[in-house]
Amino acid sequence: MADSQQRLDQMIKVLKNKGRRLTPQRLAILKILAQSQGHPSVETIYEMVKATFPTTSLATVYNTVNLLKNAHEVLELDFHNLGSRYDGNKPYPHPHAICTGCGEIVDPECGSLEGLTQEMASHTGFHITHHQVYFFGLCPRCQKAGQVPESSG
Amino acid sequence: MADSQQRLDQMIKVLKNKGRRLTPQRLAILKILAQSQGHPSVETIYEMVKATFPTTSLATVYNTVNLLKNAHEVLELDFHNLGSRYDGNKPYPHPHAICTGCGEIVDPECGSLEGLTQEMASHTGFHITHHQVYFFGLCPRCQKAGQVPESSG
DNA sequence: ATATGTGCAAATGGTTTGCAGTGAG
DNA sequence: CTCACTGCAAACCATTTGCACATAT
Numbered sequence: 515m516a517d518s519q520q521r522l523d524q525m526i527k528v529l530k531n532k533g534r535r536l537t538p539q540r541l542a543i544l545k546i547l548a549q550s551q552g553h554p555s556v557e558t559i560y561e562m563v564k565a566t567f568p569t570t571s572l573a574t575v576y577n578t579v580n581l582l583k584n585a586h587e588v589l590e591l592d593f594h595n596l597g598s599r600y601d602g603n604k605p606y607p608h609p610h611a612i613c614t615g616c617g618e619i620v621d622p623e624c625g626s627l628e629g630l631t632q633e634m635a636s637h638t639g640f641h642i643t644h645h646q647v648y649f650f651g652l653c654p655r656c657q658k659a660g661q662v663p664e665s666s667g
Numbered sequence: 668m669a670d671s672q673q674r675l676d677q678m679i680k681v682l683k684n685k686g687r688r689l690t691p692q693r694l695a696i697l698k699i700l701a702q703s704q705g706h707p708s709v710e711t712i713y714e715m716v717k718a719t720f721p722t723t724s725l726a727t728v729y730n731t732v733n734l735l736k737n738a739h740e741v742l743e744l745d746f747h748n749l750g751s752r753y754d755g756n757k758p759y760p761h762p763h764a765i766c767t768g769c770g771e772i773v774d775p776e777c778g779s780l781e782g783l784t785q786e787m788a789s790h791t792g793f794h795i796t797h798h799q800v801y802f803f804g805l806c807p808r809c810q811k812a813g814q815v816p817e818s819s820g
Numbered sequence: 821a822t823a824t825g826t827g828c829a830a831a832t833g834g835t836t837t838g839c840a841g842t843g844a845g
Numbered sequence: 846c847t848c849a850c851t852g853c854a855a856a857c858c859a860t861t862t863g864c865a866c867a868t869a870t
Contacts, residue, residue: 535844535849556835571852576835592747597834609783611791622790626783630762634802637775638764642804649787651795688824688869709860724827729860731825750859 521548521602525587534581539563539570543578547588547602553610553619555597591619592646609647615656674701674755678740687734692720696731700741700755706763706772708750744772745799762800768809 525544526536542563546554554562556575563570579600582588589601591610596617609624627647635642652660678697679689695716699707707715709728716723732753735741742754744763749770762777780800788795805813 533849537844537850539851569852572834573836573853574851577850580836590747592745594743594745594751598747609787611787611793611795613793614796620791620793622787624783624786624790626779626786630777630779630783630800631802633777633779634762634764634775635804637777638773639807640764640766640773640802640804641810642764642802643767644803646799646801646803647783648799649784649793649795650797650799651788651793654792657794686824690825690869692826722827725859726828726861727826733861 518549518603521605525582525602528585528587529581532581532585539567539574540578542566542570543575544582544602547579547582547600550600550602553591553599553601555599557597559600591648593648607644607646609649611649611651611653613653613656614650615652615659618653620653671702671756674740674758678735678755681738681740682734685734685738692716692723692727693731695719695723696728697735697755700732700735700753703753703755706744706752706754708752710750712753744801746801760797760799762802764802764804764806766806766809767803768805768812771806773806 522544525548526541529536529540529544543559546559546562556572556579559579560570560572560575563575579588582602582605583590583600587602587605589605589607591599591601593599593612596612599619601621604621608621609627611620611622612618627645631642631645634640675697678701679694682689682693682697696712699712699715709725709732712732713723713725713728716728732741735755735758736743736753740755740758742758742760744752744754746752746765749765752772754774757774761774762780764773764775765771780798784795784798787793
């Protein structure tokens, strides 16, 4: 994906601008986040980095992820049961759909969020800066799996 | 408020149906949640209960709140920085606006959430069951406070 | 009478922090 | 060469759990 290369370049640029160093471990984490399709957890990132750098510590992953989060180069999703997940592809707030069956997280197209935001603003007088919009339910696959409750043979 | 009395009665009924007991501490927690206007945290509830029952433990508050949460008689709001907050007035999912200045949480009227939900469902194929919709920003009071940065005398 | 609820304290689990050694710039 | 980064382990903090006693039903 050309996009993920652009994301990676952007992340590197931001870190440089902040005077941060680009260690091999850190670069590996950046790559994982820039290419991430599945909203990985810190633990997931940790396991992936360890494939290349076996001595990497969890603290280093947290450190780098937080660095990017504070620079708005990664979006943090907060879930009560699933733990925090990270999106390095679209580091700006956007709606998510989370399957309560398999845990899959998808980024649906969404045109009507803007209207909702404006409605919230006008009803509250708030100056809205960002949001967290999560929809929970069953993905198509889990719906099918649920319709045939393990009895077919 | 007549509403909060109804909420309290409903909570009590649900606990009874589950064969749970109504201890004085538990009743106090139920009342706090049924009347809650400000989305209290467990810690806040704990402090309030202790005013009447000084020996109450945090564990008891967690226990009762979770009981109600699982019975859908209380709505849990999950925030990364603010910690979990609870709404015993409207125990069903609804949008919230959170002030990043003072921490106030309000429940705005909202007509266009249904459309967004349907858009999400049609774009993902998910069967949506519930949601978490949080808008963050500055409440009117904090906007004014910010406009005059402590220099006026 | 009984088994749920209570209070206390210890356990848990995800995240952060302190520190001494390492290495990117 | 210097200072940020790393890895490890300990610290943190909200929440949960275990246990013996108390009590609502």
